[in-house]
Amino acid sequence: MNIIFFGSDSFSLPFLDDLNKKYKISLIITTKDKVGGRGLKVIETPTKVYAKEKNIPFIEVIKMKEYFVEIKKYDGDIGVVVSFGKIIPENMINMFPKSIINLHPSLLPKYRGPNPIRWQILNGEKESGVTIMKLTKDVDAGPILLQKKINIDEEDNYTKLTEKLIEIGKECLNEALELIKNKKDIWIEQKGEVSYAPKFDKKFEKLDFNLEGEYLKRKILCLSYEPGAYAFFRGKRIKILDCSIVDEKYDGDFGEIVFANKESFGIKTKDKILIPEILQVEGKKIMTIKEFINGYKPKLKEIFS
Known part of the structure; x- marks a missing residue:
C-alpha cells in the first residue's frame, strides 16, 4: 500500500519510522516550523527532519484545504494520522481509496482531543490504550477498527506512559494496516461515555x-x-x-x-x-x-x- 503519513511531533516519529521499514511512504505531511528557544531559533518538526534524512517528499501545511491538489498528486492508497495537529477536511479524507486512519492514545470515546495521555494520568485512570479509528469530519469520533489496552501504573509519568503507548501502538497500527490490506477490516461505531482532553494552558x-x-x-x-x-x-x-x-x-x-x-x-x-x-x-x-x-x-x- 502507498501510504501518506500525517504527523508533526515526537510522538509521531516512532510510528513513521516503523512504517517506513515495512511500507512505501510516498509523502509526509507536517505542520510548519516553529520559532522558539534561546535566540528564537527555527525549530523543525521531528517528522520533517526525518523526511529530509530519508529523502521522503514532505509538505508543511498551515491551512489544509490549500494543499488538496498537491497532496492528490501523490496518489495515496491510505492516509495514516498520528499526532498531526490539524483538522483534515472531509474532501481530503475522501480522496483516499482506503480512507484515512488515525491512531489515538486513549480508549475512545474517552479522552477525545489533543491531550489524552496527560489527562488520563491526572484523572487517576487505571488503564489506557490505543485506538485505531477511521477519520471523519468530527474529531476523534469515527468508527473503530482496533483497540489495545494497557495498565497505568501508579508511578507512570507522562514520559513512561507515552513510551508504553508507542510500543503497543506500533503493534496495533501494523495489525490494522494488514487487516485493511487483506480486506478483513470490520469497523464498529464508538459506544460509551464521551469525554474530552483539551490542552493545558x-x-x-x-x-x-x-x-x-x-x-x-x-x-x-x-x-x-x-x-x-x-x-x-x-x-x-x-x-x-x-x-x-x-x-x-x-x-x-x-x-x-x-x-x-x-x-x-x-x-x-x-x-x-x-x-x-x-x-x-x-x-x-x-x-x-x-x-x-x-x-x-x-x-x-x-x-x-
Missing part, C-alpha cells in the same frame, strides 16, 4: 499546595518530564518531576517545609505531605532530592509558593 504547570496531595502527585506525573510542574523557592523556579505522598499531619501553612533532614524534606499540602524526589532548579540539571538538599539545604518553615 501554561498556568496549569504551577503547583498550588492548597490542593490535595494525591491530586498534586498526579499533576506532577502528568507534566513530567516535560514541561514540568513547578513552584518557587527562594525566588527561583523549581520543577518537581517526581514525588511521594505521606499521610501525616503537621502544623504549618500550605507550601511550608514541615520537616527536613539530610535525606528528604516534606511540603504541607491541603491534606497530606508531599516529598519531592526528583527536582530541577531553573537553569540547572535534573537532580535527586539528596543532591538538592546538599546544594540548597532547605530549612523548616521555608515556603514553596
Whole structure:
C-alpha cells in the first residue's frame, strides 16, 4: 500500500519510522516550523527532519484545504494520522481509496482531543490504550477498527506512559494496516461515555499546595518530564518531576517545609505531605532530592509558593 503519513511531533516519529521499514511512504505531511528557544531559533518538526534524512517528499501545511491538489498528486492508497495537529477536511479524507486512519492514545470515546495521555494520568485512570479509528469530519469520533489496552501504573509519568503507548501502538497500527490490506477490516461505531482532553494552558504547570496531595502527585506525573510542574523557592523556579505522598499531619501553612533532614524534606499540602524526589532548579540539571538538599539545604518553615 502507498501510504501518506500525517504527523508533526515526537510522538509521531516512532510510528513513521516503523512504517517506513515495512511500507512505501510516498509523502509526509507536517505542520510548519516553529520559532522558539534561546535566540528564537527555527525549530523543525521531528517528522520533517526525518523526511529530509530519508529523502521522503514532505509538505508543511498551515491551512489544509490549500494543499488538496498537491497532496492528490501523490496518489495515496491510505492516509495514516498520528499526532498531526490539524483538522483534515472531509474532501481530503475522501480522496483516499482506503480512507484515512488515525491512531489515538486513549480508549475512545474517552479522552477525545489533543491531550489524552496527560489527562488520563491526572484523572487517576487505571488503564489506557490505543485506538485505531477511521477519520471523519468530527474529531476523534469515527468508527473503530482496533483497540489495545494497557495498565497505568501508579508511578507512570507522562514520559513512561507515552513510551508504553508507542510500543503497543506500533503493534496495533501494523495489525490494522494488514487487516485493511487483506480486506478483513470490520469497523464498529464508538459506544460509551464521551469525554474530552483539551490542552493545558501554561498556568496549569504551577503547583498550588492548597490542593490535595494525591491530586498534586498526579499533576506532577502528568507534566513530567516535560514541561514540568513547578513552584518557587527562594525566588527561583523549581520543577518537581517526581514525588511521594505521606499521610501525616503537621502544623504549618500550605507550601511550608514541615520537616527536613539530610535525606528528604516534606511540603504541607491541603491534606497530606508531599516529598519531592526528583527536582530541577531553573537553569540547572535534573537532580535527586539528596543532591538538592546538599546544594540548597532547605530549612523548616521555608515556603514553596
